[in-house]
Amino acid sequence: DQQVKQNSPSLSVQEGRISILNCDYTNSMFDYFLWYKKYPAEGPTFLISISSIKDKNEDGRFTVFLNKSAKHLSLHIVPSQPGDSAVYFCAARQGGKLIFGQGTELSVKP
């Protein structure tokens, strides 16, 4: 069973506009949620995280929102840039391990 789900395999956005990537989870015991970014032929790299006791965390152009009642989180990128084109993975921490979603491929068009 997939405990962390990203239901949109791909997203295309115009440069300068907002990108919104979504993630749903099923386990209430996750204590942290993270977003990772992955370029082709490279490993995923950490982007931003949020504690389960918070509902928002912002870092520059990136903001993560957490809705615990809906078991949903989202990543907002404003403004989107062509260099943001990559696969974005949502992850949740349980104990000593990270559980990832399927990933969403973001394409930002000039």
Added chain:
Amino acid sequence: DAGVIQSPRHEVTEMGQEVTLRCKPISGHNSLFWYRQTMMRGLELLIYFNNNVPIDDSGMPEDRFSAKMPNASFSTLKIQPSEPRDSAVYFCASTPPARSLYGYTFGSGTRLTVV
């Protein structure tokens, strides 16, 4: 710091053959994770070690998969016999003792193709 080093970068093998993937974690990191990336399941945790001891191998698909960590600087993931459905990108990651959220460092992966 050379990061997490995985070898080989690409592996093409015939069905039924044994495949061994290798990982060298970052020096000083005491947890090591093996993930597999597929389109359907994304990044799937196979097994993780803490201080060279396997902690959770519930993600290992079946008995054909095995992993070892003989010392703090080396781990292997072995598939014997390999099957076409094992084709995927396999990632290794390591983290420092402090369980820092920012410390999960991934290698560049091994792309495995079983024909």
